[in-house]
Ligand SMILES: Nc1ncnc2c1ncn2[C@@H]1O[C@H](COP(=O)(O)OP(=O)(O)O)[C@@H](O)[C@H]1O
């Protein structure tokens with residue numbers, strides 16, 4: 273009986289720890305997004321949702337310049353385009369990374385800097401130089417411990433000289449590895465790699481958190497005017513404020529939590545059924561004991577109480593052991609797989625309360641059955 | 654006059670409802686048990702001894718008939734009320750001991766006290782173990798004790814709540830003859846101290862320790878008489894008390910007293926022999942002296 277609960281609560285604790293760890297990482301990312309920034313994406317809400325329609329080409333680099341010049345509260349813009357899963361080759365090694373075409377404003381807007389070498393400059397942007405800055409994942413996969421700066425890598429057969437390495441940023445709000453990226457000048461990306469004239473999005477840094485909503489409206493109006501959208505025509509772009517992003521992530525986490533509760537609920541229910549069954553077996557095994565106790569004066573409620581207390585004691589003990597094992601397992605998992613784990617007091621408390629509850633609920637029926645046994649019948653067996 | 658402890662009137666018990674599975678375990682049984690009596694319920698296997706004992710001990714309910722315990726009708730009581738009655742007034746000793754294997758002798762003896770409102774339960778349990786000669790085994794688990802010692806723990810458990818009556822169902826049935834003798838000595842001692850005792854047995858040799866022997870055949874009482882051929886298990890016990898059971902029995906008034914008063918022979922095993930006489934009422938076979946079984950004599954001489 274104990275083993276079942278131990279396994280159940282161990283699993284539960286591990287799952288909860290891993291889930292909470294993931295949540296915390298995501299919330300961290302959302303915070304990193306910055307509350308004084310906006311994101312402008314190409315395509316309206318509908319178009320962005322409909323991925324099958326192909327690339328949205330409505331947003332241009334001129335739009336970014338216009339936002340920078342015409343919206344007062346804007347401090348810096350970072351227009352960018354990107355391509356997922358590009359083959360990156362260095363000598364005989366290859367890796368798959370996201371390719372980002374960016375501008376020098378990127379570091380200020382994202383508050384994200386190089387840890388070695390230099391970031392892409394305006395001059396390199398103008399000259400459409402084939403230079404790049406790589407993330408730490410790419411660095412590790414292609415160069416190991418060697419210094420990558422000055423080396424040449426090929427991205428889709430175009431050679432790029434590495435001029436810098438970005439600070440590690442970990443997992444993005446969307447779950448991607450932000451360190452598995454290669455950054456090149458946006459101009460180079462548009463002309464030499466992708467051959468397009470549109471961009472994917474513009475991240476906008478504002479002077480103050482207070483300007484966010486007003487700036488969002490101003491930018492929308494500006495882009496509608498620039499894109500010649502008559503009233504009634506929906507936006508061909510999307511402006512996201514940090515609140516929007518937070519709401520989106522919270523929605524995601526809500527689903528996630530629901531799933532977690534479901535999984536935990538099912539595992540506890542199964543655990544409960546197992547405990548109840550084993551309790552019933554134990555009631556049968558202990559018929560003689562029950563009969564004896566009744567023969568010497570135990571009343572129905574004495575027997576019921578005894579069985580319930582035993583069930584609760586065993587499941588709580590099992591629960592506590594499970595919490596310790598689960599916490600150890602989660603920490604082990606964290607070091608081995610780099611999945612973040614967070615062991616919270618809440619999850620410990622929930623584990624204990626649930627295991628007690630499982631014990632009492634599962635023990636109720638067997639305990640009642642035990643109490644109803646007639647002493648003569650149970651002593652005979 | 655000793656008071657009447659148990660009065661059973663027209664008790665019947667039928668098992669099984671179908672025509673071919675129907676077993677009449679008890680058929681219209683009436684009897685009285687007075688304070689201080691030492692009774693043996695005798696009969697062949699399946700004759701209904703245990704059924705009767707269980708009903709008298711409030712462990713089972715009669716199918717029909719009434720049962721008065723201390724003048725109170727227990728046949729109308731709920732399960733929980735019966736549990737209280739068993740806890741306060743009745744002690745049980747079983748053939749297979751029924752000790753809880755994972756708890757010590759002391760904890761086993763404490764068990765009835767847990768369901769009572771008594772305090773100082775450990776002291777009481779220790780005293781009970783002392784009374785059965787096991788004060789040096791209180792912390793032993795049942796598995797670490799011999800059969801005879803286990804049964805003594807069970808007797809201590811039956812005694813611990815100071816019950817009015819002790820029921821023992823084949824208490825020596827799982828024991829070798831030497832341990833059996835030990836247990837019968839102990840039970841007889843309790844009887845000497847005035848405790849009311851009912852034992853169930855199919856062995857005449859065991860029944861002969863009792864002061865009154867009730868014979869059961871096919872669920873009916875076929876004889877009920879004073880034991881004129883009583884064995885006194887230990888010479889250290891004076892026979893005076895056991896003779897009194899005879900008069901108790903008469904005081905019970907269940908069977909009309911009268912007829913010839915025969916002087917029976919008490920067989921005393923071991924120690925100094927003290928003579929005494931039993932008063933019997935004559936319904937059948939009075940004064941017949943059964944020979945002491947050779948096995949018992951051998952083992953008893955080995956023991957004492
Ligand atoms: N629970 C029961 N169900 C059916 N028959 C029973 C039950 N208990 C006892 N009996 C029957 O009742 C009769 C008397 O049983 P019992 O009192 O145990 O006999 P004894 O103790 O004299 O050997 C037997 O025929 C036995 O098979």
Ligand SMILES: [Mg+2]
Nearest residue numbers: 702703704822
């Ligand atoms: Mg029997």
